[in-house]
Amino acid sequence: MSDQAFDLTRRSFLDRVLMATAGAGVAAAAPWAVSAANAASAAPMMPATGDRVRLGVIGTGDRGRALIRNIAKSRNCTVAAICDNFAPHLAKGREIVGASVPAFADHRAMLDARGIDALVIATPLNQHARHATDGFDAGLHVWCEKAMARTISDCGAMITKSRAANKVLQIGHQRMFHPTYLNALKRVKAGEIGEITQVRASWHRNNSWRRPVPAGTDDRHINWRLYRESSAGLMTELATHQLQVGNWFLDAVPTRVIGSGSICFWKDGREVYDHVALIYEYSGGRKFIYTSLLNNARYGCEEQIQGSKGTIEPELGRIYAEVPPKVLALQRMHQDVARGSKRTVPIGGATWFPELPVTTPGESLGWGEYDETMLQFEGFGEAVRSGKPLPGLLAQAYRASVASLLGEQAMDRGEAMTWPTSLVEV
Structure with a gap:
C-alpha cells in the first residue's frame, strides 16, 4: 500500500470514529475515543520521524510483534528500541524494526540507554507491574497490554505509581x-x-x-x-x-x-x-x-x-x-370474543409454537x-505529548x-x- 493510499484509508477510519462518537451521550461514555480521534484528525497526517513519540517495546512475542506493526502504521509514534529476554523472539522483532533500531536482552539496559519517551509492555501478566514501575522510575510514560496485572493490588499500585510519577498509564483495550x-x-x-x-x-x-x-x-x-x-x-x-x-x-x-x-x-x-x-x-x-x-x-x-x-x-x-411474539390460536379466539368479532379457528392447528x-x-x-489498535497508539502518542492521559480510559481498563x-x-x-x-x- 502506498503512503497516499494508507493516508486515505486512515482518514476514512478516523472519520468513522468521529461519526460514531458524535453526540453528548457517547462523548460522556467514551471521552477517550472522542479525544483521540479529534486530536488525530486535527494534526498533520504523517509528521516527520523526529516529531514522533519514541517507544521502547518490552516483549517481542506474537502480541508484541503485532503491536510493533501497528505502531509503524501510526501517525505520531515510532519504535525506537525493542527488548526480549528470549533470543528467538528478539530476533523476530529485529526482522520487523530493522538493524538500525537498538535491541536489548534486558529491559533495564534499554531504560538506561535512554532514547525513548515511553514504554510499551507486552510481557507475561505477572511482569506487568514490575515493568511499569521500572518505566515510571525511569521517567517514562507507559502503555501496557491488558490485563493490567496478576493481582488486584498490583493493578491499583500501577495507577498509584503513575500518578506519583506524573506519567501517563494506558492499557490496551482496543474495543474502546x-x-x-x-x-x-x-x-x-x-x-x-x-x-x-x-x-x-x-x-x-x-x-x-x-x-x-x-x-x-x-x-x-x-x-x-x-x-x-x-x-x-x-x-x-x-x-x-x-x-x-x-x-x-x-x-x-x-x-x-x-x-x-x-x-x-x-x-x-x-x-x-x-x-x-x-x-x-x-x-x-x-x-x-x-x-x-x-x-x-x-x-x-x-x-x-x-x-x-x-x-x-x-x-x-x-x-x-x-x-412481536406470535399469538396462539386459542389466545386469538379469546381476543376475538372480547372484541365481539369472529373468525375461523383451525381445530387441528398448532396451539403452541417453539420459542x-x-x-x-x-x-x-x-x-x-478496522485496525483500532493503531488508533490506540495515536491516542497514546497525543497523551504522551500533552502529558495528560486520555479521559476515562484507565478507569475502564482497571475495572475490567x-x-x-x-x-x-x-x-x-x-x-x-x-x-x-x-x-x-x-
Whole structure:
C-alpha cells in the first residue's frame, strides 16, 4: 500500500470514529475515543520521524510483534528500541524494526540507554507491574497490554505509581476505539434497544493454548498463560476484553460475581481452567453472563447486548429489533370474543409454537474490520505529548481487570465475591 493510499484509508477510519462518537451521550461514555480521534484528525497526517513519540517495546512475542506493526502504521509514534529476554523472539522483532533500531536482552539496559519517551509492555501478566514501575522510575510514560496485572493490588499500585510519577498509564483495550462498538454504544444511548437488562458474552476456541517448547527452554516461560503464577488463563487473557464491554454498556461495575471453573478437557499439567462459566450481577438485577472454553469453537467470540426493544451483537456488527411474539390460536379466539368479532379457528392447528431463536437479518452497525489498535497508539502518542492521559480510559481498563480477577476468586472459592470497596479511585 502506498503512503497516499494508507493516508486515505486512515482518514476514512478516523472519520468513522468521529461519526460514531458524535453526540453528548457517547462523548460522556467514551471521552477517550472522542479525544483521540479529534486530536488525530486535527494534526498533520504523517509528521516527520523526529516529531514522533519514541517507544521502547518490552516483549517481542506474537502480541508484541503485532503491536510493533501497528505502531509503524501510526501517525505520531515510532519504535525506537525493542527488548526480549528470549533470543528467538528478539530476533523476530529485529526482522520487523530493522538493524538500525537498538535491541536489548534486558529491559533495564534499554531504560538506561535512554532514547525513548515511553514504554510499551507486552510481557507475561505477572511482569506487568514490575515493568511499569521500572518505566515510571525511569521517567517514562507507559502503555501496557491488558490485563493490567496478576493481582488486584498490583493493578491499583500501577495507577498509584503513575500518578506519583506524573506519567501517563494506558492499557490496551482496543474495543474502546473500534468504530463498530462506538456506533453500537451511540445507538444504545439513543434508546434504540430499550433498557439493557442482560449482556451475554463468550469466547470459545478449540485448541490447547499450549505452544511447543524449544530445547533448553522452560515450559513456564513459553506457556506462561497455563500457570497460575503468571496468568489467570481465560479470565485475564480473554474475558478482560468482554468484561470491559459489559461494564461499558451497562454503565456500571458489578456488585458481585458467582462462577464455576474447571480443567475438564486439556488435562496436560496446566494449572488454569480450560472451561469457565460466570454470572456477574449489577444494580437493578442486571446481569453479565460469561462463558469461555478451549474445546469447541462453534460460537467463537461474541457479545449479545440485550434490551427490551432489541439486541446488539457488536462482534458481528449487527443490531436486531425485537419481533412481536406470535399469538396462539386459542389466545386469538379469546381476543376475538372480547372484541365481539369472529373468525375461523383451525381445530387441528398448532396451539403452541417453539420459542426458537429469532432469525431476522437485523441491520448493520457498519464498517467491518478496522485496525483500532493503531488508533490506540495515536491516542497514546497525543497523551504522551500533552502529558495528560486520555479521559476515562484507565478507569475502564482497571475495572475490567478487577472484574476478571474477582471472577477467578469466585471460581476458586466456590462462593459469591462482592465488588471490593478498597479500590484506587479512578
